[in-house]
Amino acid sequence: MTKKRIITFVSFICVLLASLFLLQKLFMPKYVHGIVEGSLIEEYYTEEEKNHDIIFIGDCEVYENFSPITLWENYGITSYIRGSAQQLIWQSYYLLEETLKYETPKVAVFNVLAMMYDEPQKEAYNRMTLDGMKMSSSKINSIKASMMEDESIIDYFIPLFRYHSRWSELENDDFKYLFKKENLFHNGYYMRADVKPVTSIPKGKKLPDYRFGENAYDYLDRMVELCKSKGIELVLIKAPSLYPYWYDEWDEQMVEYAKKHDLLYINFLNHIDEIGLNFEEDTYDAGLHLNVYGAEKLADYFGRILVKKFDLEDKRNDEKLKKIWDSKIEFYNEMKEKQLKEIEEYGYIKSLAPNPGQ
Amino acid sequence: MFFTSYSFIIFLSIIFLLYYLIPKRLQWPLLLIASYIFYGFAGIKYFTYIVLTTISTYIVGLKIGNLYKEESKYLKENKGILSRVELKEYRTTSKSIRWKWLLFCMLLNFGILGVTKYTNFTISNINFILAKLGSGRQLGFLDIALPMGISFYTFKSMGYIIDVYRGKYExxxxxxxxxxxVSFFPQIIQGPIxxxxxxxxxxxxxxxFDIKNFNDGMIRILWGFFKKLVIADRILVGVNTIIRNPDTYQGAFVFIGMLFYAYQLYADFTGGIDITIGISQVLGIKIKENFDRPYFSKNIAEYWRRWHIxxxxxFKDYLFYPISVYKPMLNFSKYARRTFGDSIGKRLPVYISSIIVWFTTGIWHGASWxxxxxxxxxxxxxxxSQELTPFYNWFHSKFNVKDKFLFRSFQVVRTILLMSAIRLFDCYRDVPMTFRMFGSMFTNFNVSDLFNGSLLNLGLSFADYIVLLIGLVILTTVSLIQRKGSVRDRLYKKPAILRYxxxxxxxxxIIVFGAYGVGYDSSQFIYNQF
Structure with a gap:
């Protein structure tokens, strides 16, 4: 091969790889409107000060039900929610493992609803959790544990192979947010200021077997071990979402498990009145998730417990942190105001609709 | 392991790399190991069949070869000693022994093919007859899995043993x-034979390592992937929607489905062969072409000379000719000439041979009516068409259109339509249904179905149609350029910037428009099933 040939070939490879990289960026879903939950995981890496007192892990029952801003405002607790849609327990475990490479919180809070799943559920949810993670051994292990039968690990390493078919459905957002996205969440909290009261409380269907799966227990054990090895207090919670239905049989297992491992377990469904939740006004989707008002009440209630139980220091006087959190509060309040305005004007939160421009 | 799977691409990359890194004398052993690894992905249980075919054909080949050697040695030693009658007798005996070995080998291997491929088909026919006879008894189907590539490697092996029997080579x-x-991995699943x-x-x-071979091979592989992933697997959705819902999609849809399938099959099969030939070329191995722009054929006979060559x-060399020169057939030919006259008597044996060949070709493609x-x-x-030859000759003597572009185009389109219509048998679940659907094109053809947006309900979006249209234009353009010689040779001579x-x-x-990954049904090549 002559020198010229080699240079041509190498240049070709470079141009090809650069184009494929750009195409990958273009085709990957941006999750800035409509289903914004897909942006939750990656936003953690933009966090300026990765040194939180509390790390939440779990599904929508954490990222929509607890307001870290309230925890800071009321108790001076710094927290971050590493939640994602239908986050499965092994995903929670690996996310926690990954998070602990950046920081060591005092408390890790895990929402136990994920115990109901013992095997991978849906590719779309897998993607929303896994695509946002930076490449690491935790991510690879999480992918391996989460893949559905028809998925391939290569599609996770090279997402272009997964999203290539989006060429026919590209939108303005795909070009606008090609390289950079604005933050959408508040330390992993997904704010909703709208209200949709509960009309009926669904009852759970009878199940053939109430015992949580072995796989789920295995990852819970690993989570306990991981926290123990790092000196982190693990708290198990069940958020006060009215459905999916949380069975007494499930609750008993968690009570038993927490007792056996000397963990704090709080089923907030048993404390709705103490929290002050009113499902006429504190939920935006008829009891599935809390809105910002409910999330603030729940955070306030939970903060009180955490401070008491784990002797967490009030950091509101820390100048550096204060500065950071003041700007977070500002962003939080601005968003709340904006959402209220949109609700008033359009009857819904337009900026969260799939096509806000229309 | 599909050709279009990630695992195959990784497997192939490793083989390419190793092939040129190891000592050259180990190249073919590497390919043997690779072929068996590739075969192993389909299931270890199938090894028995391919190993049995390999060993039996190898041993019988040696046996026949040795018999040839012994014969020639004997004849040499007894030159001038044996009388003509003795010579003839010896040769006949020797040939008969070789024939017995050949017969044994063919019975064994075609037997394996027959049992694995046609047992359940036979059972279903017996059950049909039993039911017609009013018998309440039905035979149960057997759980026999079809070993990967059995039709192809059996034909390859049997071609070899017949050639050895004929003394074509040692x-x-x-x-x-x-x-x-027997097992060469690029061609085991869909040929060429x-x-x-x-x-x-x-x-x-x-x-x-030869840069031109590598270059040509790689571009051929890419071209194959383009045909398979961008065209064949995309149009597959539309084809499946039409043929799987015959009550909904009739008339104009059958016509569309028929054309879609013609397009899909061409892109799928030729794409697969492009990948096979491309891989072989990268390895420095030459494989005969299997297609010669078949959709430019002017009649069906020509089409079959250019499709799956x-x-x-x-079939021509190992079935048609042997049947034609088979003694009973020659006797029948004589009888037919005597009884029906020269004209009919000459044709009848050819017709019978043709019917046998086409029956076999049909059943080779699949165990179904x-x-x-x-x-x-x-x-x-x-x-x-053959019978109409005098009419065509008369027509061309009256009208000077034979070499006119429009007439040739008409012939090409006619052939495509005819072939596509015949292929409806390939699409629908049984013969009566195929006839019903074919008939619906004449009784229930609603032109508005083509323009009222119904085509967008076949699982193909407007964007898909655009891609398919561009694909068709590219395929046609490449085929037209091929008339003047190899496209890759021409490309290779172009400036690097154009080539790259x-x-x-x-x-x-391929990466962007290919129909692969989550959201698409991964589909194996159509000819894998044969």
């Missing part, structure tokens, strides 16, 4: 080399 004495010939003398020329040779020539009907319909059309632009467009098109 048998291969190295069993591992022979095993590689290579002949031993053709393939062995380059298969066992030591190869230096290696299968056509296999649909395929048998498909084969026989092809035969019928070809024979009718073509590679770039091909790669990016």
């Amino acid at each position: 048998p291969e004495r190295n069993i591992f080399k022979f095993a590689l010939f 290579s002949r031993f003398d053709d393939l062995s020329e380059t298969l066992f040779k030591e190869h230096n 290696t299968m056509g020539t296999w 649909n395929f048998i009907m498909w084969g026989l319909t092809n035969c019928f059309v070809i024979l009718v 632009s073509v590679y770039y467009v091909l790669i990016v098109s």
